[in-house]
Structure formats: C-alpha cells, structure tokens
Amino acid sequence: MTAVIEVQELHKRYGDKVAVDDVSFRVDEGEIFGILGSNGAGKTTTVECVEGLRRADRGTIRVFGLDPVRDRAELTQRLGVQLQGAHLPEKLRVGEALDLYRSFYRRPADPADLMAALGLDGIRDTRFGKLSGGQQQRLSIALALIGNPRVAVLDELTTGLDPRARRETWRLIEDVRASGVTILLVTHFMDEAERLCDRVAVIDAGRVVAVDTPAALTKRAAADLGVERATLEDAFVALTGETTDVH
Amino acid sequence: MSTDALRRLTATEFTLFLRDKVGPIFGVLFPTALLCVFGNLDFFTDPANGIDGQPLLYTYTPILVGFVIAMLALNSLPPTLASYREQGVLRRLRTTPVGPAQVLGAQFAICLGTALVSVVLLLAVARLAFDVPLPRQPLAFTLSAVLAALALIGVAVLVAAVTPTAKAANAIGSVLFYVMMFFAGLWLPIEAMPPVLRHVSEATPLGAAVQALSDSTAGHWPPAWRLLLLAGYVVGTGSLGVRLFRWE
Structure with missing residues (x-):
C-alpha cells in the first residue's frame, strides 16, 4: 500500500498549552482513516497541520510526498477540506458557491452531480445565511469534493445532521471512497467511526494511544472487560479513561 | 492560479457587493443625490454666498468626491473584511488553491471601480445639470483621487485588522468617516475654517485629498508636498494594515 498521508512525531503547542504531543500515523491509499478523540484532545490541530493551516512546531508531515506548508499550491489542488462550522458569506447562494x-x-467535479448526491438541488438559489445547519453542512461537504480531490479531510462530518441525513452522508462517503478517494475523518461519534473507518487512531491529551481497525479495538476491549461483545465506544472509553479519571 | 478563478472570484464578490446594497446606495447614489439637493438650493448656487466669488456648489463638488471615496472605503470595506475573517471565509479559502489574499484584491478592485463610476456620475451630473466646470487639470485630479482612494483603502485594512468583529469594524469605520469628512470640509469648507483647523485638516488624508482635488479642479497642480503626504498615507496605512491583518 502506498501512504497518502504520513505524520511523524508531530508536536504543536499554543503558548504554554501542549495541543499535540507526539502524534504519528499513516493513511494508505483508498482508506477511510478515522481520528477519534474527546473534545480538546488535539484532533483538529492535527488535521489543521495536515491541511497546511497551521505550522507544526516539530515533526514531519507529508501528503502525497508534499509538505503542506511549503507545497501549498500543489497540495490544495489534491486535498479537499471540510472545516467545522460555517465558512461562506451569508448572501452567497448555494449554486454560486x-x-x-x-x-x-x-480538474473540478460536476456541480450538478454533487448537488444531486447531497440533496442540494432544491436549494440552489438559497442564500448561505438562510440554510439550516444540516444544509450548510451538506454544502460544506460538496465544497470539499468540488475539486475532485484525491484525499479529503472531513472534520465533524455529520454534526448537526438528522439521523436520515447522517445515514445518507455515510453512504455518500462510501461512494466517494469507492471512486478511489482517500478519506481522513475526524469525529467523536463512535458509531460513525465503526460504520465507516477501515482504521482509526485514538488520540488522548495530544498523544496517539492506539491505531488499529475498529474490529480489533472492540475485540481487545471485550477481552479486557471480560464480556462477549464490546462496542467501539467501550474501547474508546477504556483507552482514554485513565487520563480522564486523573482530572 | 488561473485567471478564470480570479475573474470568477471578482465577479462573485461584486455580486455580493451589489446584494449588500450599502456600497451602491451610499457610495454611488447618495453623493449624487446630495449634489442635486445642494444644486437646487439658492444658497449653494448664488455666487454672492460663495468663496472667491464662486458658487458654493463649485467648492462642494470636490468635497463630494472625497465623500464618495470615504463612504466606499470606510463604511463598506472594513465590515466586509472583518466579517470574512470572523465567519471563517478567509480561513476556508486558505485550504483552496486560491488564497485569501485574492479576496482582498478583489475587494480593493471593486472599491476602486465603484469609486470611479460614482465620481464620473457625480462630475457628469454636476456639469450637465448644474453647470459646475469639470476639473481643469484632469491628470492632477485623477492622480489625487487615486491616491486618496488608496490611502483610505489602507485605513480600511487597518481598521479591519485591529477590530475583532464586523460590528466593531462598522462602528470604528463610521466614526472615522464622520471625523474625516469634517476635516474634508463637508460641514464647513476648508477655505472657511479657522487657521488651526485648516492646518489639522491639511494633515489628514481626506483633508489633503480634498485640497488636492480643489487645486486641480481650479486648474493648477497641487503642491508636491500634498501629493507626497497622500502617497505617504498610502504606503504607511497599507504596509501597517497588511502587517497587522490576520486571516483568522
């Protein structure tokens, strides 16, 4: 397997606060790779360094062999990004965006295809400021894919979506992967990670505490807990529990 | 980056500028409407009330040119730039092949282009409807207007750089607008100001600009120091603004 994203010994601090303290992982081509962690664990900082939005204090990051900060022009052509929250002028219409x-x-994608896939057809002429949270979210996913990226970074993909829209979005992400796109998915929803991810990295207090398939993590958790079946949530709580208890 | 992207970006920003209405109404229609109001008042058209035997309307035409520039640069630009930063529009653009700097470029182009249209409209109406002579030194007039626009765009970037929100940028921009318009002579023409006020006025960007515009309207080049002062404002506010402005 070829590595699409390689992160080695990444460190990042803001003033006195260490946000990322030695994170390493690799994402292979065609994978859906999840980054799991509680709020404030360092997930978003890690992917912001991958996207080139932040400069790492230490460590190396390569995406297709490119340095996200130095090779920004080339990287942005191949990397699609969905950020948390709203990021468009309020009066811009969906179709215009x-x-x-x-x-x-x-080599962009066809906007008509994306709008159909994400259910944006009926709101083509609606202004961004008038969209519901779920509609804004779907538009931001469409914008992450409009450049026909080879790798997409999706941060809190389904936050604000209702159950039906969540499931539809999951199916869409599987279709996107089936077309050969590698996906880095940041989430704190364990059901989402279990459903979508081939492998996950669990980050706790700025460190990677486990990298494995969801199946392997749940199997290990079941053995540790002495139960027949465990969920990814059980595994996550067991892996990140110790540091949480200390606080 | 392709020229198609730049063209599309500028066209989109222009659409948003029109949709926002503040710029088109207050930067284009309002100054000419004000000119029409003044032009229909005897007080402004009777040479007996004027300065140096000229109707007051002649004196006010360059002031309204300054009004156009200040309105577009100080009331429209800072809240737009600050809200783009506040809402993460600039941050989102950082993850695309088109950087956020291109949006600022598009905004400046729109501000300059709109100012040009508005000033041409103003001078045309002044000439055709109210017999106000066109600037007798067009080159000096154009240079003065461009320097004034660039200087005030620099001030606008500076305001957007030091204010955390669109609301704050709007408030500070408006206050600066009124202060600068006072020194540009909107309420009391510079020629009628007491000496101390006049000296202060000549040192402000818009006061210097209106003086330069009046000089060139009357047919002579403004003194070199005035144009250098304006150029100094362009360089000073521009470089400080760019240094302080943050994308996020």
Missing part, C-alpha cells in the same frame, strides 16, 4: 469554488481547481 459551488460555481466559485469549482473555478479554483484544475
């Missing part, structure tokens, strides 16, 4: 972002890329 897609047409605008489409023009940024060398």
